[in-house]
Amino acid sequence: MTNTVFFLFGATGDLARRKLYPAIYSLYRERKLGDRFAVIGLARRPKTSEQFREDVLESIKEFARYNVTKDEQWASFAEHFEYMPLDINNTEAFRELKTVADRLDDKFDVGGNRLFYLALAPELFGSVSHHLQAGGLLETPGWARLVIEKPFGYDLPSAEKLNAEIRQVFEEKDIYRIDHYLGKEMVQNINVVRFANAFFEPLWNNKYIANIQITLSETVGVEERGGYYDHSGALRDMGQNHMLQMLAMMAMEPPSRLSPEDIRDEKVKVFRSLRGFQSAAEARANTVRGQYAAGNLKGKPVVGYREEDSVNPESTTETYFAARVFVDNFRWAGVPFYIRTGKRLPVKTTEVVVEFKNVPNNVYLSKKHKLEPNLLVFRVNPMEGIYFKMNGKQPGSEGAIVPVAMDFCQSCQVGLNTPEAYERLLHDAARGDSTYFTRWDEVALAWKYVDKIAAAWGERTDNLNLYQAGTWGPDQAQQLLSEDGFKWWPVNGQDEGEVAWEFTKR
Structure with a gap:
């Protein structure tokens, strides 16, 4: 089991709703995530933590692998979620975020481990990384890791520029570039x-x-x-x-x-x-x-x-x-x-x-x-x-x-x-x-x-x-x-203009 405070930037977006909240819930149900964790949802939209938890519940009902309606532990799971409206261009807001993170870290005895998940546009990765540093969020007794979604740049020069910005804050070993495939x-x-x-x-x-x-x-x-x-x-x-x-x-x-x-x-x-x-x-x-x-x-x-x-x-x-x-x-x-x-x-x-x-x-x-x-x-x-x-x-x-x-x-x-x-x-x-x-x-x-x-x-x-x-x-x-004497083979049983082969039945 892993002790972590998850910082989800882009918490009101489609990726968080369809993938991230159901994923966290499944990890919790399978005991891969114990009770020593917290999730802080971050986005521009004003919202209370109670409203955020309701959104998370609806997300899990629609997209999760497990049936949440029969979950007697839902209330204890939901209390690990908190929401904070955040202007990502305001360093002072990141200092406020540090206060929230420290409080949740103490409440759930996380031990200072922090995972920053940036479900944001790539051009924001660098500035958010610098604000995390300036706001004191990387000053922690545990580890701090950055998870970023594709696209990582638009071409090699833009990717190099983006990587240089992030590397000013995070070491390569702490950067996790997701390719969900x-x-x-x-x-x-x-x-x-x-x-x-x-x-x-x-x-x-x-x-x-x-x-x-x-x-x-x-x-x-x-x-x-x-x-x-x-x-x-x-x-x-x-x-x-x-x-x-x-x-x-x-x-x-x-x-x-x-x-x-x-x-x-x-x-x-x-x-x-x-x-x-x-x-x-x-x-x-x-x-x-x-x-x-x-x-x-x-x-x-x-x-x-x-x-x-x-x-x-x-x-x-x-x-x-x-x-x-x-x-x-x-x-x-x-x-x-x-x-x-x-x-x-x-x-x-x-x-x-x-x-x-x-x-x-x-x-x-x-x-x-x-x-x-x-x-x-x-x-x-x-x-x-x-x-x-x-x-x-x-x-x-x-x-x-x-x-x-x-x-x-x-x-x-x-x-x-x-x-x-x-x-x-x-x-x-x-x-x-x-x-x-x-x-x-x-x-x-x-x-x-x-x-x-x-x-x-x-x-x-x-x-x-x-x-x-x-x-x-x-x-x-x-x-x-x-040109090479080959053809595309049938995909998922669907041939391209020819009769697909017969598969043996179980």
């Missing part, structure tokens, strides 16, 4: 499957793997984020962080020790091995940029991106991004990693597909049969699980070969009540485990790679490909793979 159960399971099963390691290289495909698809449009998204786009919003982080998890070498720094060192080696683009033309040849137009999704008409609220009617911001990425080291030389993410696609899912090389042609069974390659698939979201697709004899046939799957459905076993990513990450930050948070050198190397793509796109105005909402993106994304 690293908190997902099956993303964390990638390393367990790879490194806890001896038969995978001899196959996990360019001798046996043909390609790896990472898909992060969303059915929603930009919703209420049109203003933000129109200045960001899929490349910066998803590619620079989630996509490259999952790629690093798939490609990293086994760490020498199970320590956070050793694990993150191996991810950094992957980022350093990413093949850079020698020219803008090369960057464009290996990437696809798309934007959704009006279409139909699940039988309902939806507007195009340029018709969304707060979006420039002539916007060239991409809502779809695909790329062919190479990791130039001995293990992965020549193996393409295909990544794609987009909005208004047919299915909401996150999957990683490992396609193994096929058996040689004109040898034994391949002389008479068209054999499909073996696939290992990590289902990250919304259903969690792993399956392996292989070839087998069709029962009752005269030697007909069909693809079958050995399917482990984690969601089927434990239901959809598995711990949410923010629960793990909040718990990890409070106990000082930085394994699944991004270190500065990871962030910088990812921005360096992505900036070259953004610069190449910026040189041309004719490289934005429209795709109809409800489809799998621009045709150019299919061509990216067909």
Whole structure:
């Protein structure tokens, strides 16, 4: 159990309501958070602590994994929450906040440990950090850690500036940059499957793997984020962080020790091995940029991106991004990693597909049969699980070969009540485990790679490909793979114009 005062900046925002309050409640219910904690909600909006607790209750009722209506301990849980309106530009207000924090620290015998969670715009991270210092909030007998949300900058120069501001106050070891995909159960399971099963390691290289495909698809449009998204786009919003982080998890070498720094060192080696683009033309040849137009999704008409609220009617911001990425080291030389993410696609899912090389042609069974390659698939979201697709004899046939799957459905076993990513990450930050948070050198190397793509796109105005909402993106994304003799594999049982394979039933 961890003793902590949580300072939630942006306490009235959507992230706090949907993710943070339910996460804290789940940690409390599972006894990962004892009674020696406090939560201070901070935002500009005037509100009493009683009103704040009611808001927290409504949030938990709507989004938490546990049923709060039957919780006899709710009153004792709620008393740990307090609200304070805060002008983040006023140093004196931070001194008042210190008084509140000291009082709660004494009341719940926390021991001076403080976790500052900034659910704020990135440009505020630096100034808030300095005000925390000036207000005396870092003068504590315990530890003080800073948790910050993406986006961490808009490009490498802005990220460097932001990091320099924060580092004037906090040491790197005390900065926890959240990428919530690293908190997902099956993303964390990638390393367990790879490194806890001896038969995978001899196959996990360019001798046996043909390609790896990472898909992060969303059915929603930009919703209420049109203003933000129109200045960001899929490349910066998803590619620079989630996509490259999952790629690093798939490609990293086994760490020498199970320590956070050793694990993150191996991810950094992957980022350093990413093949850079020698020219803008090369960057464009290996990437696809798309934007959704009006279409139909699940039988309902939806507007195009340029018709969304707060979006420039002539916007060239991409809502779809695909790329062919190479990791130039001995293990992965020549193996393409295909990544794609987009909005208004047919299915909401996150999957990683490992396609193994096929058996040689004109040898034994391949002389008479068209054999499909073996696939290992990590289902990250919304259903969690792993399956392996292989070839087998069709029962009752005269030697007909069909693809079958050995399917482990984690969601089927434990239901959809598995711990949410923010629960793990909040718990990890409070106990000082930085394994699944991004270190500065990871962030910088990812921005360096992505900036070259953004610069190449910026040189041309004719490289934005429209795709109809409800489809799998621009045709150019299919061509990216067909150029290499591959295709995108079905996602979550939904094929792209072909018949999906049949899965064996439990």
